[in-house]
Amino acid sequence: MNYVRPSTTADLLSALQEDGAAILCGGTDILIRMRRGLLSPRTLVDVSRLEDLRGIEAVDGEIHIGAAVNENTILRSPLVAERLPLLADVLKRLAAVEIRSRGSLGGNLVNASPAADSAIPLLLYEARLHLVGATGERWVPVREFFVGPGKTVLAKGEFVRAIAVPDPPAGARAFFHKIGRRRALIISIASLGVLMRLAGESVDLVRIAAGSVAPTPLRLDEAERVLLGERLDDGRIREAARAAARSVSPIDDVRATAGYRRQVVADLLERFLRQARNDET
């Protein structure tokens, strides 16, 4: 196996044209898979120090986070702490500090784990990914980025340069919870996030996202439609919870059964909606 560390985006693009080239950033996932024999790239292309994939900056009402920025650096960013509190909250619980020193937001997204917790705040904030390839560049909304477990829309030779996260809508509140066997560093059995705003008694804005309950992290559109513009009474809350349970497609695995996951999604949504209503009155 070869190791190369391109120092420009142009060098990176040409390195990625080679057969058997794989991107190495923090290594917290790919090195494990290589050791387990699940992956054997011919060349590892190290992007962890590439200037174009680094930095956190505010650009026109968005925060742009370089895909290779490690998670501790994101957590220490005053911009993120102030404007994207839910992202900070989720990253803090994502992994041990030693993993966060290396792991990047871009890497976490590209792995496309159905359980990728970091996808939940990005789905709620409606972030976009900046993809760069040999034939050009494009912006892809995070909800269109995941195709299936371990699969994304990235074409061969294309890479994620940055993640652009719009400022959350003014006055919106965010909720997130993940269910796991223990509190720390655990792969989620199910996770749910809600971003919502009430105008008087009715729901003015609502976004709901769930992880570990479908082939990819996803937005729960049907439950959102049940709620938008409506009063948050008990009946409406229960109907939204039922819609959420209907729109996920979990599986049985070593961590939990599909039925349990479906129930957790419904219960968490119900809990958050009641909390939002009670806090308002």
Next chain:
Amino acid sequence: MKLQMTLNGKPVSCDVDSCARLIDLLRDDLDAKSVKEGCGEGECGACTVLLDGEPVNACLVLAAQVDGSRVTTVEGLSRDGELHPVQRAFAETGAVQCGFCTPGFIMATVALLDRTPRPNDREIRDALAGHLCRCTGYRKIMDAVRRAAELTASPSAGAPGQ
């Protein structure tokens, strides 16, 4: 491939296989045997070292990636034959049983106190969350970190036995 780094304050150059991990380089080529391989997958924390001051699992870093960086292991902590305050704290509080996990816990504690000199228990638990001790438990390790914070704040007040 050739790489250069600073290990425990001393410049070193070495020739590494492109498949070698930082833990392989440290243990096999540079004799830093404090770095332990437990799980090899970033779950146990026994191989924790500081890379440019940040705690990392040496089993999850490719050796080639540390070219030009500073690496610190337990071997680099003591000064003039005196134990580092964190090492002293672990010894004083009896936070060591078999000792396999201890270097990782010590490096994580050094990293924690570097940024948070007076950590609360929550901050200590968060900093140690990536470390497993299979001998006994974590109570004395928590004591050790609290003690290390005291010793770091005022080394002269650190008479053995508190």
